[in-house]
Amino acid sequence: MTPMTPESNSSAEAEKVVKKEHCENHAECMKLIQMVLDGEAGTEEIEHVRQNLGKCLPCTNGYNLQKAIKEALQFRVEHKPVPQNLADCIKSKIQNLEK
Amino acid sequence: MTADEYIAVRQYTETEKYNIFDGELMPHIQSMYNFAFRLTQDEDDANDLVQDTYLKAFRFINSFERGTNAKAWLFRILKNSFINDYRRKSKEPSKVDYQEVETYYDSEEMAGTSQTTDLRAETVQELLGDEVTNALNALPVDFRTVLILCDVEGFTYEEMAKILDIPIGTVRSRLHRARMLLKEKLKTYASSMGYDTSEESEDEDSL
Numbered sequence: 605m606t607p608m609t610p611e612s613n614s615s616a617e618a619e620k621v622v623k624k625e626h627c628e629n630h631a632e633c634m635k636l637i638q639m640v641l642d643g644e645a646g647t648e649e650i651e652h653v654r655q656n657l658g659k660c661l662p663c664t665n666g667y668n669l670q671k672a673i674k675e676a677l678q679f680r681v682e683h684k685p686v687p688q689n690l691a692d693c694i695k696s697k698i699q700n701l702e703k
Numbered sequence: 704m705t706a707d708e709y710i711a712v713r714q715y716t717e718t719e720k721y722n723i724f725d726g727e728l729m730p731h732i733q734s735m736y737n738f739a740f741r742l743t744q745d746e747d748d749a750n751d752l753v754q755d756t757y758l759k760a761f762r763f764i765n766s767f768e769r770g771t772n773a774k775a776w777l778f779r780i781l782k783n784s785f786i787n788d789y790r791r792k793s794k795e796p797s798k799v800d801y802q803e804v805e806t807y808y809d810s811e812e813m814a815g816t817s818q819t820t821d822l823r824a825e826t827v828q829e830l831l832g833d834e835v836t837n838a839l840n841a842l843p844v845d846f847r848t849v850l851i852l853c854d855v856e857g858f859t860y861e862e863m864a865k866i867l868d869i870p871i872g873t874v875r876s877r878l879h880r881a882r883m884l885l886k887e888k889l890k891t892y893a894s895s896m897g898y899d900t901s902e903e904s905e906d907e908d909s910l
Contacts, residue, residue, distance in 0.1 A: 638879055642853060644860050668824035673885060677854035680832040681839060686736045687750060691729060694757045698724070701761070 627662040637667050641674055711765040720764050727773040728760055734856060735777055741851055742785050744840060752789060756781040775858065779866045782848070790844070822890040826898050830889065834896070838888040846881035853878055 627633060633656060639645040640653045657664050715723065735756065740749035759780050760767070767776055839847060852858045852866060864871045 635875070635879060638882065639875070642860070642878070644875075665824070669822060669827065669886070670882065672824035672827040673882060673889070674854050676827055676830060676835045677839065677850060678857075680830075680835050681855055682832050682836045683733070683737055684740050684746075686733055687746075690736065690750060690753060691732055694729075694732075694754055697754065697758060698761050701758070 623659055623661045623664070625661050627660050630662055630666070633660070633663045634666050634670070637663065637670055641667075641670055709763045709766050711763075712768055713765045715765060715769075719769075720761070723764060723767065723769055724761055727767075727769070728757065728777060731774045731777055732757075734774065735781060738778060738781060738851060738856070739785070741840065741847065741855075742782075742844060743789055748789060752781060752785060755784050755788065759784065772862065774856075775862045775866055778852070778856075778858075779868075782866055822886055822893065826893050827889060829898060830893065834892060835889075838885060838892055841888050842881065842884055845877065846884055849874065849878045850881050850885065 633653075636645065636649055636653050640650055645653070653663075653667075657667055732753070735753050736749060739752040739756075740746065743749050743752060756777065760777055763780075767773065839850060842850070848867070849863065852863045853860075858866065860871050860874045863874045867874070869877075
């Protein structure tokens with residue numbers, strides 16, 4: 605599912621002329637972008653953000669950065685292995701509770 | 704303790720209790736341990752916290768509706784145990800600092816966009832796992848928690864609201880602030896490590 609990503613370099617190049625350099629509403633835009641990336645936005649909000657990304661450079665950058673950060677947390681944060689005896693320890697404590 | 708995760712809704716037999724415990728609760732031990740470790744930032748404390756949580760879960764298993772969201776239920780118990788039993792004895796800065804940070808970032812938000820523009824997505828993509836983990840661990844615990852729940856564990860806003868006992872609107876704004884804080888951490892980290900954080904640079908030679 606990648607329809608939200610700004611287009612390839614060549615078409616982004618072509619669009620540069622029309623994309624605005626400043627966003628007067630950036631804080632609000634970023635809140636919407638967050639909801640879209642978190643999968644919490646409705647169809648209308650998604651469409652709104654999608655159209656906006658084609659027109660606004662700060663929002664495009666903000667979207668890409670937010671997405672990169674989210675993916676870093678999703679896929680690259682280290683997971684610690686569970687200590688070997690933890691599950692056994694819990695189970696034996698529960699057995700003892702009953703006695 | 705009035706939390707509704709402890710109100711009995713069922714009357715399971717002993718066999719059912721063990722079946723639910725082994726079949727629905729224990730499979731989440733990996734996520735539980737990692738959540739506990741990220742909250743306490745200490746292996747022994749994480750170990751104790753997970754044990755306490757599972758013992759409570761067993762004791763109050765009649766308040767768990769079989770086949771429902773066991774992971775969210777467990778996370779909620781763990782989070783409450785952490786707040787009640789661990790947070791006060793840890794070195795973690797307490798709520799005072801947290802409030803200050805929230806106020807500070809409220810004002811940043813009002814000030815507009817400057818803080819979001821000078822870290823590049825490409826820079827973040829280059830960071831290693833432990834660099835991302837360190838930045839996450841450096842956040843105050845309430846901000847760290849929402850990012851763990853949302854991005855690392857994949858909970859929905861609604862599930863997070865239940866786990867944390869806060870309204871969905873607060874989930875949303877806390878996430879927003881947490882991400883701004885994390886961006887700052889990543890930016891500081893990236894520039895201290897010599898990653899390129901400027902927007903316009905096309906310095907291919909340094910690669």
